[in-house]
Amino acid sequence: MSRSWERKVQKNQSTINKQRKKQGKEPLMSTSGKSSAAPVDTYRGRSILMPAFLVLFTAMYVILTVGSESYKESNTMFWVTIGLYLFLALVFVLRRPYMAVGKDFIRSRRFGGDRSLYKANIKSITLQKGYIIIAQQKGGNWVFSRVINRYPTNEMGERLRSFAASQDIPLTEK
CATH class of the missing domain: 2.30.29 (PH-domain like)
Incomplete structure (x- = not known):
């Protein structure tokens, strides 16, 4: 029973360490006995084109829709859509692209x-x-x-x- 418990712990620990490695974090405990404390150099960029495209697309959508004859009533779903497009542009600005070299x-x-x-x-x-x-x-x-x-x-x-x-x-x- 003790050996099977150790195998389960080692398997779960290995799975968690793989997930942490994908996220760029240090492993919780080394399963192989050696530490992988190699430095990771991270270079961050700034996403500009996609948020700018989304804002321009939203502005065009508002101008064309509000200026048309079929737009007479203030539809809540229209403004929710506009807000979500602007929120998506904000997400692209805040989630900076990066490259990490290990x-x-x-x-x-x-x-x-x-x-x-x-x-x-x-x-x-x-x-x-x-x-x-x-x-x-x-x-x-x-x-x-x-x-x-x-x-x-x-x-x-x-x-x-x-x-x-x-x-x-x-x-x-x-």
């Missing part, structure tokens, strides 16, 4: 949530002025842009140079 992974916030790319899944890294492109073995490329999300691409490029050199990942500079 010892053997790169993590970023995607539309589906936080995603990690480990060194085995990275085909190549391309550095351009204002852009960083990380090509995956499977799936689409990750693009970090100074124009779209206001990333500090120069600082990120320096960190990715050392990451690529330590992990033997092809790095291209254009």
Whole structure:
């Protein structure tokens, strides 16, 4: 009974540590006996285009709807929709995009949530002025842009140079 209890505890601890690793946090207790206290460098951007698009879309929607002949009564659902679009724009402003570079992974916030790319899944890294492109073995490329999300691409490029050199990942500079 004691051994099965230990296995359950170890299994649950492993599951929680995997979740914490995806979130970029330290593990609660190491199951393998070694600590993974490698530093993670995080670079934050600022989302501007999507909130601006949502605000402009909402303004256009209000102007076209209120100015039409069919809009005579103040419909509550209309104003709730307007408020929700503006709230969504605020969420995009407050949830800043980021890129975190660890010892053997790169993590970023995607539309589906936080995603990690480990060194085995990275085909190549391309550095351009204002852009960083990380090509995956499977799936689409990750693009970090100074124009779209206001990333500090120069600082990120320096960190990715050392990451690529330590992990033997092809790095291209254009």
